[in-house]
Amino acid sequence: MTxxxxxxxxxxxxxxxxxxGLSHAVAPENLLIVANTGDDFEHLGLSISxxxxxLTYALAGLDNQTLGWGRRDETWSFMETLATIGGPTWFRxxxxxxxxxxxxxxxxxxxxxxxxxxxxxxxxxxxxPRILPMSDDPVRTRVLSDEGWLDFQDYFVARQCKPVxxxxxxxxxxxxxxxxxxxxxxxxxxxxxxxxxxxxxxISVEPILALPxxxxxxxxxTAPVVAVSPIIGGKAVKGPTAKMMAELGIAxxxxxxxxxYGDLLDGYVIDLRDAAEATGLAQRTTLAQTLMxxxxxxxxxxxxxxxxxxxITKDR
Amino acid sequence: MTxxxxxxxxxxxxxxxxxxGLSHAVAPENLLIVANTGDDFEHLGLSISxxxxxLTYALAGLDNQTLGWGRRDETWSFMETLATIGGPTWFRxxxxxxxxxxxxxxxxxxxxxxxxxxxxxxxxxxxxPRILPMSDDPVRTRVLSDEGWLDFQDYFVARQCKPVxxxxxxxxxxxxxxxxxxxxxxxxxxxxxxxxxxxxxxISVEPILALPxxxxxxxxxTAPVVAVSPIIGGKAVKGPTAKMMAELGIAxxxxxxxxxYGDLLDGYVIDLRDAAEATGLAQRTTLAQTLMxxxxxxxxxxxxxxxxxxxITKDR
Numbered sequence: 001m002t003x004x005x006x007x008x009x010x011x012x013x014x015x016x017x018x019x020x021g022l023s024h025a026v027a028p029e030n031l032l033i034v035a036n037t038g039d040d041f042e043h044l045g046l047s048i049s050x051x052x053x054x055l056t057y058a059l060a061g062l063d064n065q066t067l068g069w070g071r072r073d074e075t076w077s078f079m080e081t082l083a084t085i086g087g088p089t090w091f092r093x094x095x096x097x098x099x100x101x102x103x104x105x106x107x108x109x110x111x112x113x114x115x116x117x118x119x120x121x122x123x124x125x126x127x128x129p130r131i132l133p134m135s136d137d138p139v140r141t142r143v144l145s146d147e148g149w150l151d152f153q154d155y156f157v158a159r160q161c162k163p164v165x166x167x168x169x170x171x172x173x174x175x176x177x178x179x180x181x182x183x184x185x186x187x188x189x190x191x192x193x194x195x196x197x198x199x200x201x202x203i204s205v206e207p208i209l210a211l212p213x214x215x216x217x218x219x220x221x222t223a224p225v226v227a228v229s230p231i232i233g234g235k236a237v238k239g240p241t242a243k244m245m246a247e248l249g250i251a252x253x254x255x256x257x258x259x260x261y262g263d264l265l266d267g268y269v270i271d272l273r274d275a276a277e278a279t280g281l282a283q284r285t286t287l288a289q290t291l292m293x294x295x296x297x298x299x300x301x302x303x304x305x306x307x308x309x310x311x312i313t314k315d316r
Numbered sequence: 317m318t319x320x321x322x323x324x325x326x327x328x329x330x331x332x333x334x335x336x337g338l339s340h341a342v343a344p345e346n347l348l349i350v351a352n353t354g355d356d357f358e359h360l361g362l363s364i365s366x367x368x369x370x371l372t373y374a375l376a377g378l379d380n381q382t383l384g385w386g387r388r389d390e391t392w393s394f395m396e397t398l399a400t401i402g403g404p405t406w407f408r409x410x411x412x413x414x415x416x417x418x419x420x421x422x423x424x425x426x427x428x429x430x431x432x433x434x435x436x437x438x439x440x441x442x443x444x445p446r447i448l449p450m451s452d453d454p455v456r457t458r459v460l461s462d463e464g465w466l467d468f469q470d471y472f473v474a475r476q477c478k479p480v481x482x483x484x485x486x487x488x489x490x491x492x493x494x495x496x497x498x499x500x501x502x503x504x505x506x507x508x509x510x511x512x513x514x515x516x517x518x519i520s521v522e523p524i525l526a527l528p529x530x531x532x533x534x535x536x537x538t539a540p541v542v543a544v545s546p547i548i549g550g551k552a553v554k555g556p557t558a559k560m561m562a563e564l565g566i567a568x569x570x571x572x573x574x575x576x577y578g579d580l581l582d583g584y585v586i587d588l589r590d591a592a593e594a595t596g597l598a599q600r601t602t603l604a605q606t607l608m609x610x611x612x613x614x615x616x617x618x619x620x621x622x623x624x625x626x627x628i629t630k631d632r
Contacts, residue, residue, distance in 0.1 A: 045361070045422040075393040077411035078418075085437045087419045095393035095411040102394075102418075103403045106361040121401045 003192040003223065003313070006306065007185045008033045011204020012051045013068060013238055014230055014292075015197030016058035018305070019129075021298030022195065023059060025306060028128030030192075033059075034182050036199070037114070037133045038141035038170055038207030041153045043091050046101040047108050051204065052118055052133060053100055060125040068238060071096045090158045115179055130181075134208045137176035141207055142169045152203070161240040165247040168202055173210040178217075186217040193309030194218065195302075196227035198290065200241045201260050202248070209264070218264055224312040226267035226305050229254040232290055233273050258283055267308040269301070284312055319508040319539065319629070322622065323501045324349045327520020328367045329384065329554055330546055330608075331513030332374035334621070335445075337614030338511065339375060341622060344444030346508075349375075350498050352515070353430070353449045354457035354486055354523030357469045359407050362417040363424050367520065368434055368449060369416055376441040384554060387412045406474045431495055446497075450524045453492035457523055458485045468519070477556040481563040484518055489526040494533075502533040509625030510534065511618075512543035514606065516557045517576050518564070525580070534580050540628040542583035542621050545570040548606055549589050574599055583624040585617070600628055 006026050010019050010033055019033045033055060040049045057063040057071055064070045074094035083089050093101065100121060107117045113136040122131050143155040145163030155163060185191060199205055209215055218225055231254045236242045242252035250256045254270040255277035268283040271290040278285040288304040291297065322342050326335050326349055335349045349371060356365045373379040373387055380386045390410035399405050409417065416437060423433045429452040438447050457468040461479030471479060501507060515521055525531055534541055547570045552558045558568035566572045570586040571593035584599040587606040594601040604620040607613065 044418050045425055046418070073393075075391050075411060077389075077391040078394065078415050081387075081412040081415035082419060085415060085419055085440045087415065087422075095391060095414075096397040098411075098414065099394050099397035099401060099403065102360050102362070103398060103401055109361055124401045 001189045003190060004030045005185060005188055005190040006031050006193050006195060007182075007191060007223075008195045008197055009036075009199075009205055009208050010034065010051065010055060010197040011036045011039075011199030012054040014236075015051070015199035015204060016055045016063070017292040017298050018195070018197045018228055018302060019055055020058050020295070021292065021300070021302030022306075023129045024295070024299045025302040031129035032181070032185050033129055033131045034134050034179070034208060035131055036204045036207050037135060038139050038173075039152050039156065039203065040138070041140065041151065043153070044088065044093075045105070046093075046098075047105045048091075048101050049104065049114070049118075049133070052114075052131060053097065055131050056100070056118075056122055056125065056127065059122070059127045059129060059131065062125070070094050091153065115181070132179055132181055134182060135176040135179055135211055137172065139173045139176050139207055139211070140171045141203055142171050144168065156203075156240075161243060165244050167248075168206070170207045170210040173207065174212065176211055178211040178214050183213065183217055186214075186221045189222065191221060191223040192313075193223050193306055194221065194225040195305050195309070196225065196261065196265070198228040198230040198237075200230060200236070200239055200244070201257055202241075202244050205261075215264065224266040224309040225264060226269065226309045226312070227258065227261055227265050228290060228301065228305055229257055229268065229270040229274070231257055231274075232271045237291060253277055255281055258285075266312050269305050269308060284308065317505045319506060320346045321501060321504055321506040322347050322509050322511060323498075323507060324511045324513055325352075325515075325521055325524050326350065326367065326371060326513040327352045327515030328355075328370040330552075331367070331515035331520060332371045332379070333608040333614050334511070334513045334544055334618060335371055336374050336611070337608065337616070337618030338622075339445045340611070340615040341618040347445035348497070348501050349445055349447045350450050350495070350524060351447055352520045352523050353451060354455050354489075355468050355472065355519065356454070357456065357467065359469070360404065360409075361421070362409075362414075363421045364407075364417050365420065365430070365434075365449070368430075368447060369413065371447050372416070372434075372438055372441065372443065375438070375443045375445060375447065378441070386410050407469060431497070448495055448497055450498060451492040451495055451527055453488065455489045455492050455523055455527070456487045457519055458487050460484065472519075472556075477559060481560050483564075484522070486523045486526040489523065490528065492527055494527040494530050499529065499533055502530075502537045505538065507537060507539035508629075509539050509622055510537065510541040511621050511625070512541065512577065512581070514544040514546040514553075516546060516552070516555055516560070517573055518557070518560050521577075531580065540582040540625040541580060542585065542625045542628070543574065543577055543581050544617065544621055545573055545584065545586040545590065545606060547573055547590075548587040553607060569593055571597055574601075582628050583621075585621050585624060600624065
């Protein structure tokens with residue numbers, strides 16, 4: 001049995017960069033990317049899946065590198081017009097982006113599974129790796145803040161993460177089924193590595209871990225589980241990870257993320273400038289350049305993570 | 317009691333031109349435009365009201381005069397992208413147009429009435445006259461063709477009216493309530509005139525007439541009911557009216573439309589070039605230039621229709 005299957009757990013932007021790197025570092029058909037759906041939400045009657053779409057755009061080469069989110073070549077006529085008729089404008093929906101939301105919503109209402117719709121859309125956009133929602137059942141991240149409970153996108157986009165974070169809940173997670181293909185991959189003798197992408201642990205990875213059976217399946221899987229740090233020099237490349245850590249009483253740092261994942265992780269990739277944090281970590285740790293600007297950066301970092309996993313396997 | 321209220325019955329493009337003319341010929345707050353909703357439909361999970369929107373764009377000065385339908389300054393990113401992910405493209409939804417559909421659908425799902433949503437959107441777009449859906453209840457025009465029954469937009473847009481028309485039905489009309497403001501206007505002693513716009517009689521005006529009580533209220537109303545012919549020289553300015561007449565066994569012509577409306581009409585405005593058709597009509601008939609190219613044409617034709625109504629009133 002060849003160990004050729006790579007399973008990536010990913011949120012949005014940072015995770016998508018490494019997922020793109022992985023898609024060049026292994027045969028694309030051997031890459032399964034499990035996407036967080038905890039920040040999915042319903043807006044204007046549309047079912048929006050931000051992390052699935054960010055992954056889709058990144059892997060199709062359609063991501064907007066100027067904005068850092070959304071689609072390339074985007075136009076904003078819909079949003080401009082919505083403003084003139086008094087519609088809500090706090091969540092920016094580009095005209096091209098909207099096509100995915102409308103099509104997904106229409107197909108979900110017709111009874112199709114989110115995973116089937118995602119598979120079809122990604123195939124039509126020429127994406128070879130599989131992007132799989134963590135679950136076809138709804139899970140909704142809720143934020144406990146100093147202002148009380150907030151819906152995730154209300155906290156994240158409308159309030160720009162300004163309320164102080166006290167805790168998180170993943171509504172529906174306990175009743176949601178991890179996608180069978182996700183669990184099958186974790187149980188597969190073909191599994192070479194599980195890569196936890198450099199996504200926000202609290203809002204991008206932990207919703208995935210909150211699904212029944214996922215932590216146990218990760219602990220039981222025969223392949224190494226390696227993570228790439230989302231923190232460089234005490235800061236997140238993008239997004240509120242460091243702020244959230246501080247508010248949760250965790251000193252922001254690469255090592256703290258590894259400690260948060262705990263014995264779920266066999267290996268950890270941290271940035272060269274965080275070398276000092278590597279000492280004292282329980283996980284086997286590799287230093288690398290983890291800032292991913294170019295495609296080469298992404299592929300190189302993907303190879304570092306896979307090499308670490310392979311080394312762990314060899315040494316077992 | 318001043319007779320200052322004008323009620324217009326309208327479908328899309330041709331009707332909207334005269335409705336715009338009427339909005340300049342009377343104080344806008346005295347104009348109530350009742351819009352056909354028989355060609356409303358659900359597409360991609362969106363509630364689309366083509367005639368309401370055509371009226372809205374025309375009265376807001378936002379109509380696309382190049383295309384002859386839809387919005388001015390339209391962009392097509394949504395549609396282009398929808399095509400790349402395998403979505404249906406037979407019904408063209410512009411990015412700006414889409415804002416109205418998404419907002420309307422979202423508000424309808426939240427339980428608001430179509431008339432309330434329309435009133436709000438038109439007010440936000442600076443439209444002074446009231447555009448009122450004929451009913452807040454769904455009515456759906458169905459087409460009996462030589463290929464069997466078709467949904468209206470399937471016949472009209474997807475099949476471009478190619479199937480031969482055998483008959484029409486207005487599904488839901490018998491259970492739908494004509495909007496109370498519509499019936500109140502018909503019963504109002506303030507009513508100066510009912511103007512049946514130069515819209516397709518079969519698919520734009522007759523759905524309105526099919527609502528319970530509307531024909532009786534028109535027959536009973538104290539103000540004259542005048543129509544403007546949608547046919548000039550045996551042809552429709554735009555759209556399939558003449559083709560539909562022929563397929564229904566009615567020789568296409570201005571007089572045939574007046575005969576179709578029958579004793580519902582007190583007056584009729586036909587084009588100068590159709591003078592020969594005026595003889596033998598039961599309704600009091602006025603000849604006018606009915607092709608509306610410029611705003612002046614529209615206002616002038618609106619004045620002709622109102623003058624005809626006023627003359628009928630004076631002579632009673």
